[in-house]
Amino acid sequence: MELTTVAPDEVVIHDGPTVHRHRGLSPATTYEFDGLTATTLPAPRGDLLGTFATVNDVHFGETVAGLIDGAGEGFSVPAGTTPYPTLMNTDAVGEMADLDPLAVLVKGDLTTDGSPQQVGEFEALYRAAFGDRLHFIRGNHESFHQVHVGSSYERVELPGLLAIMVDTSRDGHPNGDLTAQQLERLDDEAVDSDVPVVIFGHHHIWLPGEDARTDRFFGILPGASEALQALIARRRNVRGYFAGHTHRNRRRSVPISGDVPYVEVASVKDFPGAWAEYRIHEGTLVQIMRRVSSPRALAWTDRTRGMFGGLYPAYSFGELGDRCFEVDLESR
Structure with a gap:
Protein backbone atom coordinates (compact mmCIF):
# COMPACT_ATOMS: atom_id res chain seq x y z
CA MET A 1 0.00 0.00 0.00
CA PRO A 44 -6.32 27.12 -2.06
CA ARG A 45 -6.93 30.83 -1.86
CA GLY A 46 -9.40 32.15 -4.39
CA ASP A 47 -11.49 30.60 -7.14
CA LEU A 48 -10.24 27.95 -9.53
CA LEU A 49 -9.21 29.73 -12.74
CA GLY A 50 -8.07 26.78 -14.82
CA THR A 51 -6.02 23.61 -15.04
CA PHE A 52 -3.01 22.59 -17.09
CA ALA A 53 -0.74 19.53 -17.19
CA THR A 54 2.93 18.75 -17.67
CA VAL A 55 4.91 15.64 -18.57
CA ASN A 56 8.59 15.03 -19.27
CA ASP A 57 11.14 12.43 -20.31
CA VAL A 58 8.75 10.63 -22.62
CA HIS A 59 11.62 8.94 -24.55
CA PHE A 60 9.96 7.65 -27.72
CA GLY A 61 12.24 5.07 -29.31
CA GLU A 62 13.73 3.70 -26.09
CA THR A 63 13.79 -0.11 -25.94
CA VAL A 64 15.58 -0.86 -22.66
CA ALA A 65 15.02 0.91 -19.34
CA GLY A 66 17.39 0.88 -16.39
CA LEU A 67 20.73 1.23 -18.14
CA ILE A 68 23.32 3.96 -17.51
CA ASP A 69 25.89 4.26 -20.27
CA GLY A 70 24.87 0.77 -21.37
CA ALA A 71 25.51 -0.80 -17.96
CA GLY A 72 23.10 -2.26 -15.43
CA GLU A 73 20.12 -4.59 -15.52
CA GLY A 74 17.82 -3.70 -18.39
CA PHE A 75 14.03 -3.92 -18.45
CA SER A 76 12.21 -4.31 -21.75
CA VAL A 77 9.06 -5.73 -23.31
CA PRO A 78 8.86 -8.67 -25.75
CA ALA A 79 9.39 -8.01 -29.44
CA GLY A 80 6.11 -7.51 -31.25
CA THR A 81 4.33 -5.96 -28.26
CA THR A 82 3.60 -2.28 -27.72
CA PRO A 83 6.85 -0.42 -26.92
CA TYR A 84 6.72 0.77 -23.35
CA PRO A 85 7.22 4.49 -24.20
CA THR A 86 4.22 4.26 -26.54
CA LEU A 87 2.16 2.44 -23.92
CA MET A 88 2.99 4.84 -21.10
CA ASN A 89 2.56 7.99 -23.15
CA THR A 90 -0.69 6.83 -24.74
CA ASP A 91 -2.26 6.16 -21.35
CA ALA A 92 -0.83 9.35 -19.84
CA VAL A 93 -2.30 11.36 -22.72
CA GLY A 94 -5.67 9.74 -22.05
CA GLU A 95 -5.56 10.70 -18.39
CA MET A 96 -4.44 14.26 -19.12
CA ALA A 97 -7.15 14.63 -21.77
CA ASP A 98 -9.76 13.73 -19.14
CA LEU A 99 -8.83 16.99 -17.38
CA ASP A 100 -9.60 18.97 -20.55
CA PRO A 101 -6.52 21.07 -19.71
CA LEU A 102 -5.98 24.59 -20.98
CA ALA A 103 -2.44 23.59 -21.96
CA VAL A 104 -0.09 20.61 -21.90
CA LEU A 105 3.61 21.41 -21.43
CA VAL A 106 6.15 18.72 -22.36
CA LYS A 107 9.49 19.46 -20.70
CA GLY A 108 11.95 17.73 -23.00
CA ASP A 109 13.48 14.36 -23.80
CA LEU A 110 10.79 13.71 -26.36
CA THR A 111 12.91 10.97 -27.95
CA THR A 112 15.84 8.65 -27.37
CA ASP A 113 18.17 9.94 -30.08
CA GLY A 114 16.23 12.68 -31.84
CA SER A 115 15.49 10.69 -34.98
CA PRO A 116 12.75 12.05 -37.28
CA GLN A 117 10.74 8.87 -36.69
CA GLN A 118 10.82 9.33 -32.91
CA VAL A 119 9.95 13.03 -33.17
CA GLY A 120 7.10 12.07 -35.48
CA GLU A 121 5.77 9.48 -33.01
CA PHE A 122 5.77 12.09 -30.26
CA GLU A 123 4.01 14.68 -32.41
CA ALA A 124 1.46 12.19 -33.74
CA LEU A 125 0.30 11.19 -30.27
CA TYR A 126 0.42 14.50 -28.42
CA ARG A 127 -0.63 16.85 -31.21
CA ALA A 128 -3.59 14.66 -32.12
CA ALA A 129 -4.84 14.82 -28.54
CA PHE A 130 -4.13 18.46 -27.68
CA GLY A 131 -3.72 20.42 -30.91
CA ASP A 132 -2.56 23.97 -30.30
CA ARG A 133 -2.80 23.43 -26.53
CA LEU A 134 0.46 21.44 -26.82
CA HIS A 135 3.73 23.26 -26.05
CA PHE A 136 7.11 21.58 -25.84
CA ILE A 137 10.85 22.11 -25.59
CA ARG A 138 13.68 19.74 -26.33
CA GLY A 139 15.83 17.92 -23.77
CA ASN A 140 19.35 16.55 -23.78
CA HIS A 141 18.31 13.47 -25.76
CA GLU A 142 17.60 15.83 -28.64
CA SER A 143 20.32 18.44 -28.10
CA PHE A 144 23.09 15.89 -27.60
CA HIS A 145 22.42 14.84 -31.19
CA GLN A 146 22.06 18.50 -32.23
CA VAL A 147 18.40 18.07 -33.14
CA HIS A 148 16.32 21.24 -32.92
CA VAL A 149 12.63 20.77 -32.17
CA GLY A 150 10.15 22.82 -30.21
CA SER A 151 10.75 26.39 -29.11
CA SER A 152 13.82 27.91 -27.49
CA TYR A 153 11.53 30.26 -25.56
CA GLU A 154 7.74 30.22 -25.43
CA ARG A 155 5.11 32.17 -23.52
CA VAL A 156 1.98 30.26 -22.50
CA GLU A 157 -0.64 32.67 -21.24
CA LEU A 158 -3.05 31.10 -18.77
CA PRO A 159 -5.78 32.59 -16.58
CA GLY A 160 -4.01 34.43 -13.76
CA LEU A 161 -0.62 32.98 -14.67
CA LEU A 162 2.16 33.31 -17.25
CA ALA A 163 4.05 30.07 -17.93
CA ILE A 164 7.35 30.43 -19.79
CA MET A 165 9.07 27.44 -21.38
CA VAL A 166 12.83 27.78 -21.89
CA ASP A 167 15.11 25.41 -23.78
CA THR A 168 17.92 24.70 -21.30
CA SER A 169 19.72 22.22 -23.57
CA ARG A 170 23.25 22.48 -25.01
CA ASP A 171 24.10 21.01 -28.40
CA GLY A 172 26.44 18.05 -27.99
CA HIS A 173 26.17 17.95 -24.19
CA PRO A 174 23.99 16.10 -21.66
CA ASN A 175 23.83 19.00 -19.21
CA GLY A 176 22.16 22.38 -19.52
CA ASP A 177 22.69 26.11 -19.65
CA LEU A 178 20.84 29.39 -20.09
CA THR A 179 22.04 32.07 -22.46
CA ALA A 180 22.36 35.73 -21.57
CA GLN A 181 19.58 36.43 -24.07
CA GLN A 182 17.23 33.94 -22.43
CA LEU A 183 17.92 35.38 -18.98
CA GLU A 184 17.44 38.94 -20.21
CA ARG A 185 14.13 38.06 -21.80
CA LEU A 186 12.95 36.27 -18.64
CA ASP A 187 13.89 39.34 -16.63
CA ASP A 188 11.96 41.62 -19.00
CA GLU A 189 8.93 39.32 -18.93
CA ALA A 190 8.87 39.36 -15.13
CA VAL A 191 9.05 43.16 -15.07
CA ASP A 192 6.24 43.52 -17.59
CA SER A 193 3.91 40.77 -16.33
CA ASP A 194 0.87 41.77 -14.30
CA VAL A 195 0.29 38.13 -13.26
CA PRO A 196 2.60 35.65 -11.48
CA VAL A 197 5.24 33.93 -13.62
CA VAL A 198 6.35 30.29 -13.50
CA ILE A 199 9.25 28.92 -15.56
CA PHE A 200 9.55 25.46 -17.13
CA GLY A 201 12.76 23.90 -18.47
CA HIS A 202 14.19 20.45 -19.02
CA HIS A 203 17.25 20.55 -16.77
CA HIS A 204 17.18 20.94 -13.01
CA ILE A 205 18.91 23.71 -11.10
CA TRP A 206 22.34 23.61 -9.45
CA LEU A 207 21.98 24.68 -5.82
CA PRO A 208 24.77 26.20 -3.68
CA GLY A 209 25.78 24.21 -0.64
CA GLU A 210 24.12 21.08 -1.99
CA ASP A 211 25.63 20.37 -5.41
CA ALA A 212 29.31 20.26 -6.32
CA ARG A 213 30.47 23.21 -8.40
CA THR A 214 31.69 21.68 -11.63
CA ASP A 215 31.13 22.15 -15.35
CA ARG A 216 30.18 18.48 -15.40
CA PHE A 217 27.10 19.12 -13.23
CA PHE A 218 24.26 17.15 -14.83
CA GLY A 219 21.71 19.97 -14.67
CA ILE A 220 21.97 23.67 -15.54
CA LEU A 221 25.58 24.79 -15.15
CA PRO A 222 26.35 26.51 -11.82
CA GLY A 223 26.87 30.01 -13.24
CA ALA A 224 23.60 29.99 -15.18
CA SER A 225 21.78 28.45 -12.21
CA GLU A 226 23.02 31.24 -9.96
CA ALA A 227 21.94 33.84 -12.52
CA LEU A 228 18.44 32.34 -12.65
CA GLN A 229 18.23 32.20 -8.86
CA ALA A 230 19.30 35.84 -8.65
CA LEU A 231 16.67 36.77 -11.22
CA ILE A 232 13.98 34.96 -9.22
CA ALA A 233 15.16 36.67 -6.04
CA ARG A 234 15.02 40.05 -7.78
CA ARG A 235 11.70 39.58 -9.60
CA ARG A 236 9.33 38.70 -6.84
CA ASN A 237 6.44 37.74 -9.09
CA VAL A 238 8.40 34.73 -10.40
CA ARG A 239 7.01 31.92 -8.26
CA GLY A 240 8.72 28.72 -9.35
CA TYR A 241 10.99 26.78 -11.68
CA PHE A 242 9.82 23.33 -12.84
CA ALA A 243 12.01 20.74 -14.60
CA GLY A 244 12.37 17.08 -15.51
CA HIS A 245 15.64 15.39 -16.60
CA THR A 246 16.46 13.63 -13.32
CA HIS A 247 13.53 11.17 -13.52
CA ARG A 248 12.69 11.91 -9.90
CA ASN A 249 10.17 13.87 -7.85
CA ARG A 250 11.96 16.52 -5.83
CA ARG A 251 11.30 20.02 -4.51
CA ARG A 252 14.07 22.27 -3.22
CA SER A 253 14.58 25.92 -2.33
CA VAL A 254 17.53 28.26 -2.02
CA PRO A 255 17.88 31.05 0.60
CA ILE A 256 18.36 33.86 -1.91
CA SER A 257 14.88 33.32 -3.37
CA GLY A 258 13.03 32.39 -0.20
CA ASP A 259 10.16 29.92 -0.51
CA VAL A 260 10.19 29.74 -4.31
CA PRO A 261 10.30 26.02 -5.25
CA TYR A 262 12.74 24.46 -7.70
CA VAL A 263 10.88 21.34 -8.75
CA GLU A 264 11.66 18.13 -10.61
CA VAL A 265 8.95 15.72 -11.78
CA ALA A 266 9.64 12.05 -12.46
CA SER A 267 9.58 10.42 -15.89
CA VAL A 268 6.43 9.09 -17.50
CA LYS A 269 8.18 6.12 -19.17
CA ASP A 270 8.91 3.93 -16.12
CA PHE A 271 8.37 3.90 -12.36
CA PRO A 272 6.48 5.79 -11.08
CA GLY A 273 5.05 6.71 -14.49
CA ALA A 274 4.41 10.35 -13.62
CA TRP A 275 2.68 13.38 -15.01
CA ALA A 276 1.59 16.49 -13.13
CA GLU A 277 -1.71 18.33 -12.85
CA TYR A 278 -1.65 22.02 -11.98
CA ARG A 279 -4.66 23.88 -10.64
CA ILE A 280 -4.49 27.66 -10.93
CA HIS A 281 -6.37 29.51 -8.21
CA GLU A 282 -6.39 33.20 -7.41
CA GLY A 283 -3.32 33.32 -5.19
CA THR A 284 -2.37 29.62 -5.25
CA LEU A 285 -0.94 27.09 -7.69
CA VAL A 286 -1.48 23.44 -6.74
CA GLN A 287 0.84 20.71 -8.07
CA ILE A 288 -0.66 17.21 -8.00
CA MET A 289 1.57 14.39 -9.24
CA ARG A 290 -0.34 11.59 -10.91
CA ARG A 291 0.78 8.03 -11.64
CA VAL A 292 -0.45 6.67 -14.95
CA SER A 293 -2.93 4.18 -13.57
CA SER A 294 -4.24 1.99 -16.38
CA PRO A 295 -3.73 -1.71 -15.57
CA ARG A 296 -1.10 -2.16 -18.28
CA ALA A 297 0.80 0.96 -17.20
CA LEU A 298 0.85 -0.15 -13.57
CA ALA A 299 2.05 -3.61 -14.59
CA TRP A 300 5.02 -2.02 -16.38
CA THR A 301 5.88 0.54 -13.71
CA ASP A 302 5.67 -2.05 -10.95
CA ARG A 303 8.17 -4.14 -12.94
CA THR A 304 10.51 -1.19 -13.27
CA ARG A 305 10.56 -0.64 -9.53
CA GLY A 306 13.31 -3.23 -9.74
CA MET A 307 15.66 -1.00 -11.72
CA PHE A 308 19.11 -0.33 -10.26
CA GLY A 309 18.99 -3.26 -7.89
CA GLY A 310 15.59 -2.31 -6.49
CA LEU A 311 16.84 1.08 -5.26
CA TYR A 312 15.01 3.10 -7.90
CA PRO A 313 11.77 3.84 -5.95
CA ALA A 314 13.72 5.43 -3.10
CA TYR A 315 15.29 7.76 -5.65
CA SER A 316 12.49 8.43 -8.14
CA PHE A 317 9.29 8.53 -6.10
CA GLY A 318 10.32 11.24 -3.65
CA GLU A 319 8.52 12.28 -0.51
CA LEU A 320 4.84 13.15 -0.62
CA GLY A 321 5.73 16.83 -0.19
CA ASP A 322 7.92 16.61 -3.29
CA ARG A 323 5.00 15.32 -5.34
CA CYS A 324 1.99 17.28 -4.15
CA PHE A 325 2.10 20.79 -2.73
CA GLU A 326 0.84 24.34 -3.06
CA VAL A 327 2.75 27.37 -4.32
CA ASP A 328 1.89 30.82 -3.01
CA LEU A 329 1.39 33.04 -6.05
CA GLU A 330 1.40 36.25 -4.08
CA SER A 331 4.50 38.34 -4.71
CA ARG A 332 7.00 38.07 -1.88
Whole structure:
Protein backbone atom coordinates (compact mmCIF):
# COMPACT_ATOMS: atom_id res chain seq x y z
CA MET A 1 0.00 0.00 0.00
CA GLU A 2 1.47 3.31 -1.10
CA LEU A 3 0.15 6.82 -0.54
CA THR A 4 0.74 8.34 -3.96
CA THR A 5 -1.19 11.57 -4.25
CA VAL A 6 -2.95 14.14 -2.11
CA ALA A 7 -4.93 17.16 -3.22
CA PRO A 8 -7.23 19.52 -1.32
CA ASP A 9 -10.13 17.21 -2.13
CA GLU A 10 -8.59 13.82 -2.94
CA VAL A 11 -6.31 11.01 -1.77
CA VAL A 12 -4.95 8.30 -4.09
CA ILE A 13 -3.43 5.07 -2.81
CA HIS A 14 -1.82 2.38 -4.96
CA ASP A 15 -1.70 -1.27 -3.97
CA GLY A 16 0.16 -2.93 -6.82
CA PRO A 17 -2.30 -2.95 -9.74
CA THR A 18 -5.20 -1.75 -7.56
CA VAL A 19 -5.96 1.97 -7.31
CA HIS A 20 -7.98 3.41 -4.41
CA ARG A 21 -9.25 6.92 -5.21
CA HIS A 22 -10.93 8.81 -2.38
CA ARG A 23 -12.60 11.97 -3.71
CA GLY A 24 -14.88 14.68 -2.40
CA LEU A 25 -12.75 15.15 0.72
CA SER A 26 -12.35 18.24 2.88
CA PRO A 27 -9.15 20.32 2.67
CA ALA A 28 -6.53 20.20 5.43
CA THR A 29 -8.15 17.15 6.99
CA THR A 30 -6.50 13.94 8.18
CA TYR A 31 -8.08 10.69 7.06
CA GLU A 32 -7.28 7.02 7.49
CA PHE A 33 -7.76 4.92 4.38
CA ASP A 34 -6.67 1.34 3.83
CA GLY A 35 -4.51 1.46 6.95
CA LEU A 36 -2.69 4.61 5.81
CA THR A 37 -3.01 8.10 7.27
CA ALA A 38 -3.25 10.96 4.81
CA THR A 39 -3.81 14.68 5.20
CA THR A 40 -5.33 16.60 2.31
CA LEU A 41 -3.74 19.82 1.10
CA PRO A 42 -5.09 23.12 2.46
CA ALA A 43 -7.87 24.90 0.63
CA PRO A 44 -6.32 27.12 -2.06
CA ARG A 45 -6.93 30.83 -1.86
CA GLY A 46 -9.40 32.15 -4.39
CA ASP A 47 -11.49 30.60 -7.14
CA LEU A 48 -10.24 27.95 -9.53
CA LEU A 49 -9.21 29.73 -12.74
CA GLY A 50 -8.07 26.78 -14.82
CA THR A 51 -6.02 23.61 -15.04
CA PHE A 52 -3.01 22.59 -17.09
CA ALA A 53 -0.74 19.53 -17.19
CA THR A 54 2.93 18.75 -17.67
CA VAL A 55 4.91 15.64 -18.57
CA ASN A 56 8.59 15.03 -19.27
CA ASP A 57 11.14 12.43 -20.31
CA VAL A 58 8.75 10.63 -22.62
CA HIS A 59 11.62 8.94 -24.55
CA PHE A 60 9.96 7.65 -27.72
CA GLY A 61 12.24 5.07 -29.31
CA GLU A 62 13.73 3.70 -26.09
CA THR A 63 13.79 -0.11 -25.94
CA VAL A 64 15.58 -0.86 -22.66
CA ALA A 65 15.02 0.91 -19.34
CA GLY A 66 17.39 0.88 -16.39
CA LEU A 67 20.73 1.23 -18.14
CA ILE A 68 23.32 3.96 -17.51
CA ASP A 69 25.89 4.26 -20.27
CA GLY A 70 24.87 0.77 -21.37
CA ALA A 71 25.51 -0.80 -17.96
CA GLY A 72 23.10 -2.26 -15.43
CA GLU A 73 20.12 -4.59 -15.52
CA GLY A 74 17.82 -3.70 -18.39
CA PHE A 75 14.03 -3.92 -18.45
CA SER A 76 12.21 -4.31 -21.75
CA VAL A 77 9.06 -5.73 -23.31
CA PRO A 78 8.86 -8.67 -25.75
CA ALA A 79 9.39 -8.01 -29.44
CA GLY A 80 6.11 -7.51 -31.25
CA THR A 81 4.33 -5.96 -28.26
CA THR A 82 3.60 -2.28 -27.72
CA PRO A 83 6.85 -0.42 -26.92
CA TYR A 84 6.72 0.77 -23.35
CA PRO A 85 7.22 4.49 -24.20
CA THR A 86 4.22 4.26 -26.54
CA LEU A 87 2.16 2.44 -23.92
CA MET A 88 2.99 4.84 -21.10
CA ASN A 89 2.56 7.99 -23.15
CA THR A 90 -0.69 6.83 -24.74
CA ASP A 91 -2.26 6.16 -21.35
CA ALA A 92 -0.83 9.35 -19.84
CA VAL A 93 -2.30 11.36 -22.72
CA GLY A 94 -5.67 9.74 -22.05
CA GLU A 95 -5.56 10.70 -18.39
CA MET A 96 -4.44 14.26 -19.12
CA ALA A 97 -7.15 14.63 -21.77
CA ASP A 98 -9.76 13.73 -19.14
CA LEU A 99 -8.83 16.99 -17.38
CA ASP A 100 -9.60 18.97 -20.55
CA PRO A 101 -6.52 21.07 -19.71
CA LEU A 102 -5.98 24.59 -20.98
CA ALA A 103 -2.44 23.59 -21.96
CA VAL A 104 -0.09 20.61 -21.90
CA LEU A 105 3.61 21.41 -21.43
CA VAL A 106 6.15 18.72 -22.36
CA LYS A 107 9.49 19.46 -20.70
CA GLY A 108 11.95 17.73 -23.00
CA ASP A 109 13.48 14.36 -23.80
CA LEU A 110 10.79 13.71 -26.36
CA THR A 111 12.91 10.97 -27.95
CA THR A 112 15.84 8.65 -27.37
CA ASP A 113 18.17 9.94 -30.08
CA GLY A 114 16.23 12.68 -31.84
CA SER A 115 15.49 10.69 -34.98
CA PRO A 116 12.75 12.05 -37.28
CA GLN A 117 10.74 8.87 -36.69
CA GLN A 118 10.82 9.33 -32.91
CA VAL A 119 9.95 13.03 -33.17
CA GLY A 120 7.10 12.07 -35.48
CA GLU A 121 5.77 9.48 -33.01
CA PHE A 122 5.77 12.09 -30.26
CA GLU A 123 4.01 14.68 -32.41
CA ALA A 124 1.46 12.19 -33.74
CA LEU A 125 0.30 11.19 -30.27
CA TYR A 126 0.42 14.50 -28.42
CA ARG A 127 -0.63 16.85 -31.21
CA ALA A 128 -3.59 14.66 -32.12
CA ALA A 129 -4.84 14.82 -28.54
CA PHE A 130 -4.13 18.46 -27.68
CA GLY A 131 -3.72 20.42 -30.91
CA ASP A 132 -2.56 23.97 -30.30
CA ARG A 133 -2.80 23.43 -26.53
CA LEU A 134 0.46 21.44 -26.82
CA HIS A 135 3.73 23.26 -26.05
CA PHE A 136 7.11 21.58 -25.84
CA ILE A 137 10.85 22.11 -25.59
CA ARG A 138 13.68 19.74 -26.33
CA GLY A 139 15.83 17.92 -23.77
CA ASN A 140 19.35 16.55 -23.78
CA HIS A 141 18.31 13.47 -25.76
CA GLU A 142 17.60 15.83 -28.64
CA SER A 143 20.32 18.44 -28.10
CA PHE A 144 23.09 15.89 -27.60
CA HIS A 145 22.42 14.84 -31.19
CA GLN A 146 22.06 18.50 -32.23
CA VAL A 147 18.40 18.07 -33.14
CA HIS A 148 16.32 21.24 -32.92
CA VAL A 149 12.63 20.77 -32.17
CA GLY A 150 10.15 22.82 -30.21
CA SER A 151 10.75 26.39 -29.11
CA SER A 152 13.82 27.91 -27.49
CA TYR A 153 11.53 30.26 -25.56
CA GLU A 154 7.74 30.22 -25.43
CA ARG A 155 5.11 32.17 -23.52
CA VAL A 156 1.98 30.26 -22.50
CA GLU A 157 -0.64 32.67 -21.24
CA LEU A 158 -3.05 31.10 -18.77
CA PRO A 159 -5.78 32.59 -16.58
CA GLY A 160 -4.01 34.43 -13.76
CA LEU A 161 -0.62 32.98 -14.67
CA LEU A 162 2.16 33.31 -17.25
CA ALA A 163 4.05 30.07 -17.93
CA ILE A 164 7.35 30.43 -19.79
CA MET A 165 9.07 27.44 -21.38
CA VAL A 166 12.83 27.78 -21.89
CA ASP A 167 15.11 25.41 -23.78
CA THR A 168 17.92 24.70 -21.30
CA SER A 169 19.72 22.22 -23.57
CA ARG A 170 23.25 22.48 -25.01
CA ASP A 171 24.10 21.01 -28.40
CA GLY A 172 26.44 18.05 -27.99
CA HIS A 173 26.17 17.95 -24.19
CA PRO A 174 23.99 16.10 -21.66
CA ASN A 175 23.83 19.00 -19.21
CA GLY A 176 22.16 22.38 -19.52
CA ASP A 177 22.69 26.11 -19.65
CA LEU A 178 20.84 29.39 -20.09
CA THR A 179 22.04 32.07 -22.46
CA ALA A 180 22.36 35.73 -21.57
CA GLN A 181 19.58 36.43 -24.07
CA GLN A 182 17.23 33.94 -22.43
CA LEU A 183 17.92 35.38 -18.98
CA GLU A 184 17.44 38.94 -20.21
CA ARG A 185 14.13 38.06 -21.80
CA LEU A 186 12.95 36.27 -18.64
CA ASP A 187 13.89 39.34 -16.63
CA ASP A 188 11.96 41.62 -19.00
CA GLU A 189 8.93 39.32 -18.93
CA ALA A 190 8.87 39.36 -15.13
CA VAL A 191 9.05 43.16 -15.07
CA ASP A 192 6.24 43.52 -17.59
CA SER A 193 3.91 40.77 -16.33
CA ASP A 194 0.87 41.77 -14.30
CA VAL A 195 0.29 38.13 -13.26
CA PRO A 196 2.60 35.65 -11.48
CA VAL A 197 5.24 33.93 -13.62
CA VAL A 198 6.35 30.29 -13.50
CA ILE A 199 9.25 28.92 -15.56
CA PHE A 200 9.55 25.46 -17.13
CA GLY A 201 12.76 23.90 -18.47
CA HIS A 202 14.19 20.45 -19.02
CA HIS A 203 17.25 20.55 -16.77
CA HIS A 204 17.18 20.94 -13.01
CA ILE A 205 18.91 23.71 -11.10
CA TRP A 206 22.34 23.61 -9.45
CA LEU A 207 21.98 24.68 -5.82
CA PRO A 208 24.77 26.20 -3.68
CA GLY A 209 25.78 24.21 -0.64
CA GLU A 210 24.12 21.08 -1.99
CA ASP A 211 25.63 20.37 -5.41
CA ALA A 212 29.31 20.26 -6.32
CA ARG A 213 30.47 23.21 -8.40
CA THR A 214 31.69 21.68 -11.63
CA ASP A 215 31.13 22.15 -15.35
CA ARG A 216 30.18 18.48 -15.40
CA PHE A 217 27.10 19.12 -13.23
CA PHE A 218 24.26 17.15 -14.83
CA GLY A 219 21.71 19.97 -14.67
CA ILE A 220 21.97 23.67 -15.54
CA LEU A 221 25.58 24.79 -15.15
CA PRO A 222 26.35 26.51 -11.82
CA GLY A 223 26.87 30.01 -13.24
CA ALA A 224 23.60 29.99 -15.18
CA SER A 225 21.78 28.45 -12.21
CA GLU A 226 23.02 31.24 -9.96
CA ALA A 227 21.94 33.84 -12.52
CA LEU A 228 18.44 32.34 -12.65
CA GLN A 229 18.23 32.20 -8.86
CA ALA A 230 19.30 35.84 -8.65
CA LEU A 231 16.67 36.77 -11.22
CA ILE A 232 13.98 34.96 -9.22
CA ALA A 233 15.16 36.67 -6.04
CA ARG A 234 15.02 40.05 -7.78
CA ARG A 235 11.70 39.58 -9.60
CA ARG A 236 9.33 38.70 -6.84
CA ASN A 237 6.44 37.74 -9.09
CA VAL A 238 8.40 34.73 -10.40
CA ARG A 239 7.01 31.92 -8.26
CA GLY A 240 8.72 28.72 -9.35
CA TYR A 241 10.99 26.78 -11.68
CA PHE A 242 9.82 23.33 -12.84
CA ALA A 243 12.01 20.74 -14.60
CA GLY A 244 12.37 17.08 -15.51
CA HIS A 245 15.64 15.39 -16.60
CA THR A 246 16.46 13.63 -13.32
CA HIS A 247 13.53 11.17 -13.52
CA ARG A 248 12.69 11.91 -9.90
CA ASN A 249 10.17 13.87 -7.85
CA ARG A 250 11.96 16.52 -5.83
CA ARG A 251 11.30 20.02 -4.51
CA ARG A 252 14.07 22.27 -3.22
CA SER A 253 14.58 25.92 -2.33
CA VAL A 254 17.53 28.26 -2.02
CA PRO A 255 17.88 31.05 0.60
CA ILE A 256 18.36 33.86 -1.91
CA SER A 257 14.88 33.32 -3.37
CA GLY A 258 13.03 32.39 -0.20
CA ASP A 259 10.16 29.92 -0.51
CA VAL A 260 10.19 29.74 -4.31
CA PRO A 261 10.30 26.02 -5.25
CA TYR A 262 12.74 24.46 -7.70
CA VAL A 263 10.88 21.34 -8.75
CA GLU A 264 11.66 18.13 -10.61
CA VAL A 265 8.95 15.72 -11.78
CA ALA A 266 9.64 12.05 -12.46
CA SER A 267 9.58 10.42 -15.89
CA VAL A 268 6.43 9.09 -17.50
CA LYS A 269 8.18 6.12 -19.17
CA ASP A 270 8.91 3.93 -16.12
CA PHE A 271 8.37 3.90 -12.36
CA PRO A 272 6.48 5.79 -11.08
CA GLY A 273 5.05 6.71 -14.49
CA ALA A 274 4.41 10.35 -13.62
CA TRP A 275 2.68 13.38 -15.01
CA ALA A 276 1.59 16.49 -13.13
CA GLU A 277 -1.71 18.33 -12.85
CA TYR A 278 -1.65 22.02 -11.98
CA ARG A 279 -4.66 23.88 -10.64
CA ILE A 280 -4.49 27.66 -10.93
CA HIS A 281 -6.37 29.51 -8.21
CA GLU A 282 -6.39 33.20 -7.41
CA GLY A 283 -3.32 33.32 -5.19
CA THR A 284 -2.37 29.62 -5.25
CA LEU A 285 -0.94 27.09 -7.69
CA VAL A 286 -1.48 23.44 -6.74
CA GLN A 287 0.84 20.71 -8.07
CA ILE A 288 -0.66 17.21 -8.00
CA MET A 289 1.57 14.39 -9.24
CA ARG A 290 -0.34 11.59 -10.91
CA ARG A 291 0.78 8.03 -11.64
CA VAL A 292 -0.45 6.67 -14.95
CA SER A 293 -2.93 4.18 -13.57
CA SER A 294 -4.24 1.99 -16.38
CA PRO A 295 -3.73 -1.71 -15.57
CA ARG A 296 -1.10 -2.16 -18.28
CA ALA A 297 0.80 0.96 -17.20
CA LEU A 298 0.85 -0.15 -13.57
CA ALA A 299 2.05 -3.61 -14.59
CA TRP A 300 5.02 -2.02 -16.38
CA THR A 301 5.88 0.54 -13.71
CA ASP A 302 5.67 -2.05 -10.95
CA ARG A 303 8.17 -4.14 -12.94
CA THR A 304 10.51 -1.19 -13.27
CA ARG A 305 10.56 -0.64 -9.53
CA GLY A 306 13.31 -3.23 -9.74
CA MET A 307 15.66 -1.00 -11.72
CA PHE A 308 19.11 -0.33 -10.26
CA GLY A 309 18.99 -3.26 -7.89
CA GLY A 310 15.59 -2.31 -6.49
CA LEU A 311 16.84 1.08 -5.26
CA TYR A 312 15.01 3.10 -7.90
CA PRO A 313 11.77 3.84 -5.95
CA ALA A 314 13.72 5.43 -3.10
CA TYR A 315 15.29 7.76 -5.65
CA SER A 316 12.49 8.43 -8.14
CA PHE A 317 9.29 8.53 -6.10
CA GLY A 318 10.32 11.24 -3.65
CA GLU A 319 8.52 12.28 -0.51
CA LEU A 320 4.84 13.15 -0.62
CA GLY A 321 5.73 16.83 -0.19
CA ASP A 322 7.92 16.61 -3.29
CA ARG A 323 5.00 15.32 -5.34
CA CYS A 324 1.99 17.28 -4.15
CA PHE A 325 2.10 20.79 -2.73
CA GLU A 326 0.84 24.34 -3.06
CA VAL A 327 2.75 27.37 -4.32
CA ASP A 328 1.89 30.82 -3.01
CA LEU A 329 1.39 33.04 -6.05
CA GLU A 330 1.40 36.25 -4.08
CA SER A 331 4.50 38.34 -4.71
CA ARG A 332 7.00 38.07 -1.88
